[in-house]
Amino acid sequence: MFERNASQQAWRERILDFAASHINPLAMEREQTATFDRQLWLACGQLGLTGLSIPPEWGGQGMDAYTTVLALEALGFASEDPGLNFGIAAHLLAVAVPMWKYGTEEQHQRFLPGLCNGQAVGGNAITEETAGSDVFAMQTTATPQGDHYHLNGTKTYCSNGGEADLVLTYALTNPAKGFFGGISAFVLEKDQQHYGWSASREKLGLRTCPLAALLLKDSAVPVANRLGQEGAGGQIFNASMTWERICLGAIHLGAMDRLLKLAAQFANHRFSGGQNLSARQAVTHPLADLKVRLEGARLLTYQAAQQLDAGQRTGLAASMAKLAVSECYKHFCLQLMQLFAGEAYQTPHPVEIQLRAALGATLYSGTSEIHRNLVAREIGFKSALT
């Protein structure tokens, strides 16, 4: 049911080779110096990573959601740069995909080729100081004036921010209606519209993916840069989050596969008290449990991706997959830190890099609490969200 066909397998091998030759050699240095490498991004684009799910006529690879998951899983497995993996996935799923799904022909021509070939970096900016989990409490406004909208507000966290050439952002066009019918989506182009970035924020993990606040002060954006109709922003955002919640976790699935290999190698070779660690159930059983949990999370992800491809509504499936993958990833990394002990507590080390990355995974694309709320509602707990 979930096999890889020949083309999917070929893609996996291509990504494995690329990561070994292009991404990994300087990955740890980039992580330590929090460096975003534009040339590397371009190379990722040339391979096709930045436009995996976009149709070929716009320069993408035309993958469905399930095949995108397999490709991102390969990237997560092969690449030792979780910040780059995250940046690529966020660019693809929260920027390129909604532009493809909701853009006009003219917008497709203008925006998608650059996003696919690596010339352009994409950022998605919705979160605000008082609108994080509750994105619906958004305050940024877009006021129409002639053939432009004037945007005012601050978007506190934008991944790829600062480096982004195209930013998909959301603003209230009808505050009285709120999220449903009152929000519209806009594409900002570097050097074309007047907007600013905060300094890049220092962060715990994913340090090779820049994060900055988007500053909108009377920023005039042409009507031609509105994505979808006025009022469609809420649904566009929800659709992009469905893609992100299902597919982005694939990089974590891949990372866990790699970490399991490292764990087995380590435990097979490290001796303590006259035995190697692999002989001790206190070491192997927690990892066996995590392996089972990982496979469950993988199945939820594959299933949700196939539902998305089948055109089914997948809100709940996306939430369950996102929750399962991100929580598993976090626990996985904590367990591996315990196993590798002193070795992994030194920086840089693949386990501590993944642990710092994993702590973010239960926060972005909806925190674990928000996804539990949704699942609780599905069970039938009516007051879960009130």
Add this chain to the structure above:
Amino acid sequence: MEDVKTTIKAFIQETFVADDQEQLSNDAPLLSSGIIDSISALELVEFLEKTFHFEFQPHEVDQENLDTITRIEAFVKTKKVA
């Protein structure tokens, strides 16, 4: 089309109204009053699409179409006619 209204009302009553004793009127505001919050509204959209076999355009997920049972019924009727 009374059955449309009844179906919608039963779903909202069962899914979103915490107090089983409370009976919703057809014109009670749902979104603007918070009976249906932003996340539950997506569930409502999914339910309407599945039950009445149509697709919302992104801009149609609008308070104007969803704020009361009467408005939802009217909107569903326009989609079913179209």
